[in-house]
Amino acid sequence: MPRLTPYLLVAPLIAFIAVFTYIPIVTSLDLSFREWDFLSPEKPWVGLANYRQLFASHSFWQAVWVTAVFVVISVPIRLGLALAVANLLLRETRGSRILRAALFLPSVTSTVSIAVVFSWVFATDVGLANAALEAVGLPRLRWLQDPTLALAVIIIVNTWKQLGYDIIIYIAGLQAIPTELYDAASVDGGRRFHVFRRVTVPLVMPTTYFLLVVSVIEAFQIFAIVDVMTHGGPAGATNMLVVELYKIGFSLFDIGQGSALAVLLFVLLVALAIFKARVLGRRVHYEA
């Protein structure tokens, strides 16, 4: 067999990832040390100036803060809810299959559609949320115009979209727990919540670690929901890192500073991914 065969077979894939994944990392790094507006013929080397500008900019730190708040609040809510629901839907009944499918549906649905639909739900004048508040005698809220509420809405919508994925993964994780352990716990007279806390939660920990890292990485990259629903506003209250990157790179065409932000975010996310592969990878696999 010709020795070239395997090389020819992998060549197209390798060429694509080289051009569109690996070379761009180097390009971004290089551009982050230059000043460029995309149009001018010169790209002068400016050293760390872009990074310094970034660190001096209010809207960068705002994006860091908002993203951090988003991650810290939304991830525990997602995982907590998902574990509780997964625990309820563990048995293979028709009802549980229907509900699993319904909960999973949003995670394969267009994010832009979801963002548009929830823009209606939280619209001040005609929205479902305010109709519900009025029905119980409460005043209307300006959901997407109020800084705190707007971020809360983004968290709600993102949770609604991602919950089904977390649940499916948790169900797979829970099913790997040997039933004898449950039996033993209930023979000991354990109440349901007691069993959940003392048996389920610790034994499903590998899955929790996995989901924790996956959802943190993904939360750092949220873009479509914010872009459609709030555009980062009001007053930057939902301005997250990738939204800021889009703004700097593709509205202001400050290629240097945009690349600097991309590099910083890249280093952070790759560190998280390596942490997941190295440290958690072992823990996730030891028991299945």
Next chain:
Amino acid sequence: MRRDALALIAGLIFLSPVLYSIWMSFQTSDAYYTGGMEFTIDNYVRAIGQFGFARYLLNSVIVSGVVTLAGLMVAVMAAFAFARFSFRGGNLLFGAVVATLMIPSHISLIPNYLTLAKAGLLDSYAGLILPAVANGFAAFFLRQYIRGIPVALDEAAYMDGATPLQVLWRVIVPIARPAILSMGLFIFIGEWNNYIWPLIATGDKDLYTLQVGLARLYRINPGEGFLDWPLIMAASTITLLPVLAGFLLVERHLVRGITMGAVK
């Protein structure tokens, strides 16, 4: 039985915003704003005719379709090589493919925009398709799957004088079909719902995909002063329904594929 009914109701409540948006898309704007009920398909007629959604739908079908077919082809060939041949640098290259799973896509936005601008491929199908063709997860997943197929089958075919490509096409692909189909579905759904890249790579309306077209329609606010929600919901339904329908057809396949990736 009662628990099943309860589960169904809970599922419907959970999905109610989307279900209601589909229902709203069949209402006249007047009826919607005055609280009446009047069935119409006019919103779809306007979304498709006046607001370009026929074109966006076509673009989404073309882009997602080509990305899926090209992506599968490239991934299957590489997966076959990584599963069946030991060659110099093979492990290193496979490592490079798997590592792409950890590389966040935002790092390549600016460079890919520059690359395609230089090649004159912004505002073209090629510009939308090319950056999405390589799929490290599909290559990794298929390689694991192919390794589970007995090598004896390949050897028998080689004895009969088959070439590697024939072995791939006649032996491996038919056996790996379930895995290939579920990866195809993954790629298609992911690309259909892709928003940030088409947003960056297209300025020409004729090349908008559904996602970009819908986001724009919502933002330009065609109702003059008030939002024409029934029209927007018709556009949103056109955007989400194909994938929703596809998902309901193959739900089990998909869920199995996802959990395979996450929990061993």
